[in-house]
Amino acid sequence: GQQLNQSPQSMFIQEGEDVSMNCTSSSIFNTWLWYKQDPGEGPVLLIALYKAGELTSNGRLTAQFGITRKDSFLNISASIPSDVGIYFCAGREGAQKLVFGQGTRLTINP
Amino acid sequence: GAVVSQHPSRVICKSGTSVKIECRSLDFQATTMFWYRQFPKQSLMLMATSNEGSKATYEQGVEKDKFLINHASLTLSTLTVTSAHPEDSSFYICSATPGLAGGSYNEQFFGPGTRLTVL
Numbered sequence: 001g002q003q004l005n006q007s008p009q010s011m012f013i014q015e016g017e018d019v020s021m022n023c024t025s026s027s028i029f030n031t032w033l034w035y036k037q038d039p040g041e042g043p044v045l046l047i048a049l050y051k052a053g054e055l056t057s058n059g060r061l062t063a064q065f066g067i068t069r070k071d072s073f074l075n076i077s078a079s080i081p082s083d084v085g086i087y088f089c090a091g092r093e094g095a096q097k098l099v100f101g102q103g104t105r106l107t108i109n110p
Numbered sequence: 111g112a113v114v115s116q117h118p119s120r121v122i123c124k125s126g127t128s129v130k131i132e133c134r135s136l137d138f139q140a141t142t143m144f145w146y147r148q149f150p151k152q153s154l155m156l157m158a159t160s161n162e163g164s165k166a167t168y169e170q171g172v173e174k175d176k177f178l179i180n181h182a183s184l185t186l187s188t189l190t191v192t193s194a195h196p197e198d199s200s201f202y203i204c205s206a207t208p209g210l211a212g213g214s215y216n217e218q219f220f221g222p223g224t225r226l227t228v229l
Binding site for chain 2: 033035040041042043044045048088096097098100101102103
């Protein structure tokens with residue numbers, strides 16, 4: 001099946017810094033999603049992207065659906081301690097099924 | 111809105127026993143529910159997709175006789191791990207989708223997960 005390459009795998013930053021992570025695929029997706037997962041919890045949807053080239057913001061988060069439909073990035077501006085967690089990209093193939101990236105583990109030093 | 115619950119949140123069982131995990135959509139009717147498994151420090155792997163009233167569709171490599179899925183109503187799906195063994199120990203997460211047309215509300219909303227430990 002399709003696979004997503006998400007990078008970086010982990011990030012260690014200072015509070016207040018901006019964060020950038022991305023996902024690439026060898027295949028085209030019709031939807032890109034970004035989720036955040038806290039330890040011992042299920043993923044929570046942050047941003048959904050439906051059109052190639054679409055740029056969408058949710059507070060300090062901004063994500064874009066790549067023009068080629070094979071990539072997406074997520075930026076977090078002015079990071080705060082509660083941003084700590086694992087961020088997953090996901091691409092939808094077909095009508096419903098999601099394929100997840102490997103995750104980016106974000107650690108913030110106060 | 112779009113809250114999904116799971117029960118239990120944590121279960122420890124002996125090898126050879128069966129364990130049932132419930133997934134409920136609390137404030138919407140879920141036409142489709144999904145079951146994922148997540149090993150430590152790894153991503154979510156889809157196990158199966160279930161639609162209310164029909165048989166679940168299992169992903170390649172997932173044994174349907176071992177992981178029994180029942181989607182009896184639009185708000186409840188259950189996953190039963192039969193004859194569990196230590197290698198089945200994992201974090202099991204369900205998700206549900208309202209199935210409405212358009213927008214992020216049609217996306218998968220995840221439950222909080224169930225930590226299964228098989229001794």
